[in-house]
Amino acid sequence: MKKYTLGFVLEQTLGHRTHTQNLRHNVPADPTVEAKWALVEEAVTGIAARIPIYKSNWTVRAGLRARRQIAALQRSSRLDALFFHTQVPAVLATNWVKKIPSVISLDATPLQYDALGAQYQHEQGPKWLEQLKWRLNCRAYAQATHIVTWSSWAKQGLIADYCIPAEKITVIPPGVNPSDWQNPHAAHTLAEPLKLLFVGGDLERKGGHLLLEAFRTFRQNLASATEPQLQQMAANVELHIVTQHALSPEKGVTVYNNMRPNSAELKALYHACNVFCLPTLGDCLPMVLSEAGAAGLPLISTDVGGVTEILRNGETGCLTAAGNVADLVDAMRLLAENPVLRLDMGQNAEALVRQQFDAQKNTARLLEILKQSADGIFTSQPQFHQNVAYSA
16 A cells, blocks of 8 residues: 655645644545645744744745745655645745645635735735736646645636636535534524524624624514514524624623634534524635534525535525625524524535535545645646736
């Protein structure tokens, strides 16, 4: 049985930390793989925090840190292939991409991220700098043996904006381990009172303030209804918010500031609720939607990034317009008044996660691509299309 030593170079920002946890949990299940981990942290402290450019440019820090860590891994054991997630640490580590068969993974292209920039407090630089960044990313993608994207949305961005051949890209969503998130209580979404759940570290970008506004309106509408059952629902409906931000106490709202990703406490909270709401204003493919789907919850979210690849409107949940409070209120009321619909959508979401967002199965697919890269089945295409111009 052939053995492979694989290096995993993983960006440690936002939801990529959770992705790292899932990979570190699932990769060891393959007895043919010896994994070496290089975790590229974003924070900058001490003397480094005073170095111009390095202190302010994440691409520069990520690339230099990745180069050092890969060199250390290669000294300790010969690497058969490298896996970069995201492309950020790969851009300035192409010396290693050339030497070792490498797969680059991403949740969004840089240009797609730029389009969402306002929501991430991300500003574009002058045109010459953006063009340089584009060319460096083109070079990294061209030199990689293969590319993995979290969504078809990201794949199309690579094809349209970076001229990467479709056959060089495989869509593999990050996903979750469904059995870890499955709710042990059958038909829990039928339960009363209605309990809405929001999970998002960045309250503003993930639409948390909009959700609070919609929740207040929703409760007021229920309270003013003529039907006694709706008035009773208004008194009992709950909103549970998992975030890093502190919020003022409010009736019907419970805030959790210290929940850890993948923790037993977080899973128990998913299981205690019966609708998941993430009215995000800017996202690529939020992993929390996979968690909620695996827990059997119907989803409410927005048509941004690759969200529609897990939230199928009318099937696994309700799609709303980003920033539209009225849409949120309508979706809440629809699911509040139709418990059987909640149950159906939750079951559909769980089935979809098991089919397409199972992290164990998807990790196995990813490892197969890395092994094929190591064996020379995938080969890099280093030529760069010089006639293609930056057009963003």
